[in-house]
Amino acid sequence: QKEVEQDPGPLSVPEGAIVSLNCTYSNSAFQYFMWYRQYSRKGPELLMYTYSSGNKEDGRFTAQVDKSSKYISLFIRDSQPSDSATYLCAMSDAGNTPLVFGKGTRLSVIA
């Protein structure tokens, strides 16, 4: 079983839809959880950063962590064509150990 599992998609939704992106993980020691957005042929950019369980909201984006289920989610409300990108989850077990990345989910938002 891989440490971090992420459905590669592609996921195609109409503009304005609510998008749910998910990752599961096996290492119960993971405490730090991140979501990155990567446009084609660009470097990833940090979208959301959360510590331990709970929700965090930033504009149209909400990150959710359920440590009991080893499951994290990123919700995008009122999705826009500019949200079309690959979304990578990442996590680690302490502040100074390397991140473990999911393989990314490719999202297309159709106008």
Place this chain on the structure above:
Amino acid sequence: DGGITQSPKYLFRKEGQNVTLSCEQNLNHDAMYWYRQDPGQGLRLIYYSQIVNDFQKGDIAEGYSVSREKKESFPLTVTSAQKNPTAFYLCASSQDRARYNEQFFGPGTRLTVL
């Protein structure tokens, strides 16, 4: 204008040649990282450095070498020993020991071996 720069954007190399990818940051970040990205493979860690003059191997260090002589610079050399070097290479940095997880990425270098 603060950020991470990588050069060149595209690089072509003949088999058997070593090539060095540049990564510079002016964010005053302590830690720097090199990743390789292949289609469908996600990001894989090659090397990372948490302090000047020190670095650690990541998951796929074979065929690569790095140096960290200055805080702002972390060049990656792809040697001829790397069997399949064609990939997208990403450099990242993070601020300090308390914030190693908040990594910020450069624009990447696409290396093609001819």
